[in-house]
Amino acid sequence: MERRPHRLAALRASLVDSGFDALLVTSLPNIRYLTGFTGSAALLVVPAGEPPVLLTDYRYQAQVADEVGEHASVRIEPVSLWAGLREVLPAIADGERMAFESAHLLHGDFERFADFGGRWQWRGGVGLVEALRERKDPGELQRIRDAVRMAESALARTIREVHVGLTERQVAGILEHHLRDEGSDAPPFETIVASGARSALPHARPSSRELRREEFLLIDFGASYEGYCSDITRTFALQSVNAEMQELHDIVREATLSASAGVRAGMRGRDADAIARDYIEGRGYGELFGHSLGHGIGLEVHESPRLARTADAPLGPGAVVTIEPGIYRPGWGGVRIEDDVYLAEEGPVVLTSFPRELMVVG
Amino acid sequence: MERRPHRLAALRASLVDSGFDALLVTSLPNIRYLTGFTGSAALLVVPAGEPPVLLTDYRYQAQVADEVGEHASVRIEPVSLWAGLREVLPAIADGERMAFESAHLLHGDFERFADFGGRWQWRGGVGLVEALRERKDPGELQRIRDAVRMAESALARTIREVHVGLTERQVAGILEHHLRDEGSDAPPFETIVASGARSALPHARPSSRELRREEFLLIDFGASYEGYCSDITRTFALQSVNAEMQELHDIVREATLSASAGVRAGMRGRDADAIARDYIEGRGYGELFGHSLGHGIGLEVHESPRLARTADAPLGPGAVVTIEPGIYRPGWGGVRIEDDVYLAEEGPVVLTSFPRELMVVG
Numbered sequence: 001m002e003r004r005p006h007r008l009a010a011l012r013a014s015l016v017d018s019g020f021d022a023l024l025v026t027s028l029p030n031i032r033y034l035t036g037f038t039g040s041a042a043l044l045v046v047p048a049g050e051p052p053v054l055l056t057d058y059r060y061q062a063q064v065a066d067e068v069g070e071h072a073s074v075r076i077e078p079v080s081l082w083a084g085l086r087e088v089l090p091a092i093a094d095g096e097r098m099a100f101e102s103a104h105l106l107h108g109d110f111e112r113f114a115d116f117g118g119r120w121q122w123r124g125g126v127g128l129v130e131a132l133r134e135r136k137d138p139g140e141l142q143r144i145r146d147a148v149r150m151a152e153s154a155l156a157r158t159i160r161e162v163h164v165g166l167t168e169r170q171v172a173g174i175l176e177h178h179l180r181d182e183g184s185d186a187p188p189f190e191t192i193v194a195s196g197a198r199s200a201l202p203h204a205r206p207s208s209r210e211l212r213r214e215e216f217l218l219i220d221f222g223a224s225y226e227g228y229c230s231d232i233t234r235t236f237a238l239q240s241v242n243a244e245m246q247e248l249h250d251i252v253r254e255a256t257l258s259a260s261a262g263v264r265a266g267m268r269g270r271d272a273d274a275i276a277r278d279y280i281e282g283r284g285y286g287e288l289f290g291h292s293l294g295h296g297i298g299l300e301v302h303e304s305p306r307l308a309r310t311a312d313a314p315l316g317p318g319a320v321v322t323i324e325p326g327i328y329r330p331g332w333g334g335v336r337i338e339d340d341v342y343l344a345e346e347g348p349v350v351l352t353s354f355p356r357e358l359m360v361v362g
Numbered sequence: 363m364e365r366r367p368h369r370l371a372a373l374r375a376s377l378v379d380s381g382f383d384a385l386l387v388t389s390l391p392n393i394r395y396l397t398g399f400t401g402s403a404a405l406l407v408v409p410a411g412e413p414p415v416l417l418t419d420y421r422y423q424a425q426v427a428d429e430v431g432e433h434a435s436v437r438i439e440p441v442s443l444w445a446g447l448r449e450v451l452p453a454i455a456d457g458e459r460m461a462f463e464s465a466h467l468l469h470g471d472f473e474r475f476a477d478f479g480g481r482w483q484w485r486g487g488v489g490l491v492e493a494l495r496e497r498k499d500p501g502e503l504q505r506i507r508d509a510v511r512m513a514e515s516a517l518a519r520t521i522r523e524v525h526v527g528l529t530e531r532q533v534a535g536i537l538e539h540h541l542r543d544e545g546s547d548a549p550p551f552e553t554i555v556a557s558g559a560r561s562a563l564p565h566a567r568p569s570s571r572e573l574r575r576e577e578f579l580l581i582d583f584g585a586s587y588e589g590y591c592s593d594i595t596r597t598f599a600l601q602s603v604n605a606e607m608q609e610l611h612d613i614v615r616e617a618t619l620s621a622s623a624g625v626r627a628g629m630r631g632r633d634a635d636a637i638a639r640d641y642i643e644g645r646g647y648g649e650l651f652g653h654s655l656g657h658g659i660g661l662e663v664h665e666s667p668r669l670a671r672t673a674d675a676p677l678g679p680g681a682v683v684t685i686e687p688g689i690y691r692p693g694w695g696g697v698r699i700e701d702d703v704y705l706a707e708e709g710p711v712v713l714t715s716f717p718r719e720l721m722v723v724g
Binding site for chain 2: 038039040058059060061062063079100102103104105106107108110111124126169170172173174176177178179180181183185186187190191200201202203204205206208290291310330
């Protein structure tokens with residue numbers, strides 16, 4: 001992971017800029033980004049002027065050495081990570097101005113700082129690592145491309161097996177099996193397979209409902225490769241399409257295509273959102289598009305930046321974002337079409353290539 | 363969900379006992395337990411003397427009404443759940459002594475309380491809902507039994523298809539496909555499939571390593587049914603068994619069986635842990651059993667109580683716990699055998715029935 005020293009150096013520079021002597025990292029994706037460690041329990045201290053220290057437990061003794069290498073010195077804590085942190089802090093941080101991750105630290109853990117002694121001044125730092133993560137380097141972009149490819153191959157294999165009478169849950173099983181065979185790790189978020197009226201629920205779980213003719217089948221899912229994820233949605237017609245299905249799908253498709261083509265690094269998140277929203281509103285369906293346009297993806301399926309009505313921040317160059325407008329008619333059905341887009345300096349690069357036309361399956 | 367009014371009444375009684383006027387619930391499993399809501403974004407206020415109020419967002423508008431019914435009044439928040447909370451608090455809570463969930467509230471969200479005005483006194487409450495959740499009622503126990511049955515059926519189907527040359531990841535794909543077909547929702551935790559030397563990593567992710575003859579194949583996974591989960595581990599031999607494999611497996615099997623038979627409601631978690639640990643230590647492998655014996659399962663795969671060397675609390679009657687000793691020889695391989703056990707008042711009831719003998723597969 002050739003970029004890790006660069007990331008740590010950038011974080012140290014940002015600590016100095018913000019007047020901190022060290023950062024306590026409690027977000028596991030942030031720890032993975034900085035050190036390569038993939039385990040489920042860790043604390044990381046990054047001093048502004050010294051090598052970082054990673055604390056984990058017995059279960060990860062063997063893998064942590066392989067994963068972290070030279071990027072941090074590692075301690076295996078026999079009792080608790082927090083007891084270890086208290087012990088190790090005086091030796092590794094020269095100063096006393098300590099930042100912590102306010103958005104990734106439980107209140108109950110925050111209260112432990114009181115036991116650490118009066119020397120330390122703890123202050124919540126917001127998004128120091130997240131800001132670095134927004135811009136993807138070539139290795140990260142390649143992993144996201146790989147995760148997109150795995151997802152699209154698995155989807156192509158799945159729709160050949162879909163037929164009326166299967167349950168949503170069975171379709172999820174087929175899809176997730178293909179994802180594993182394509183080389184994906186566990187899905188980065190809960191696969192959505194929703195048919196008929198359930199496709200109008202933006203976050204439906206696959207149920208025992210059977211697929212029926214002339215209904216929508218909405219599939220929203222992702223692959224995960226070396227920690228990086230893809231996030232794709234397509235909406236299919238089962239066996240037959242009626243005029244209303246075609247109309248809704250056409251509108252959403254046009255909204256996705258125009259937003260994917262129009263989104264730019266530097267644009268505010270709200271302006272990206274408006275590209276799709278204004279179009280859908282113009283077609284008279286604005287009230288049925290109740291969620292935001294998209295979000296960043298990378299080591300997490302929801303990360304910076306946000307593409308939403310309330311997002312004033314500019315979209316960072318090098319981010320990968322989803323573009324996922326939808327129209328949901330309660331009790332009848334819904335359509336969402338979601339692509340993943342890389343915001344290169346020179347313009348948007350759409351990473352997904354699965355057809356966006358309304359395909360009839362089953 | 364006939365038990366919900368009872369749960370809310372029990373929580374209110376515990377609020378009164380603890381001197382609180384209301385509890386802000388931020389843990390999603392706790393919200394599900396109290397109201398039935400299964401979405402991924404919610405806040406719940408439970409006043410000691412009035413009906414609870416659930417706040418969620420647009421995405422769950424349709425499902426929340428179905429799920430929650432009479433158990434809470436529901437608000438769909440257009441901007442943010444926290445803005446909604448600030449608005450609604452004065453109307454729903456008479457007093458000012460507010461409890462929050464210190465173990466389930468991010469520091470950054472805790473800081474929002476400062477904007478709510480000086481009337482409220484916020485104090486961290488620890489485990490008020492978790493304490494109720496430890497004792498499973500008949501409906502919960504039945505759902506866990508269903509999740510055990512789904513997991514065991516899927517495992518039985520999977521091992522018939524396992525063969526040397528498949529990758530760990532492919533085995534995970536087969537297993538998770540069968541889980542869906544058995545009626546399971548998404549796995550409650552990341553499926554572990556580890557072969558050969560990787561079986562010595564207690565938390566290995568399924569990799570592209572191919573299964574080989576005369577090695578262990580360790581599978582640790584669960585099913586999820588109506589929110590409740592199972593958590594099972596079996597370790598198989600691929601094609602052939604040597605003496606060392608048989609010896610390690612025999613020791614772990616005996617440790618699992620004796621702990622499952624000996625665990626009792628009312629016993630301290632550390633004493634349950636000691637049943638298996640003392641046996642493994644007596645056989646000379648104590649240093650290779652580095653993790654704790656088990657944990658409660660229910661709406662979460664790790665919940666109260668803990669069965670560990672450091673667990674002084676007694677195991678509550680009606681809890682369902684895992685019993686999962688293991689021996690891990692670094693660079694060679696490991697064995698873990700895990701059962702799920704219901705702690706009835708009259709003694710332990712082992713819910714898992716998949717054979718524990720060392721089976722040769724592949």
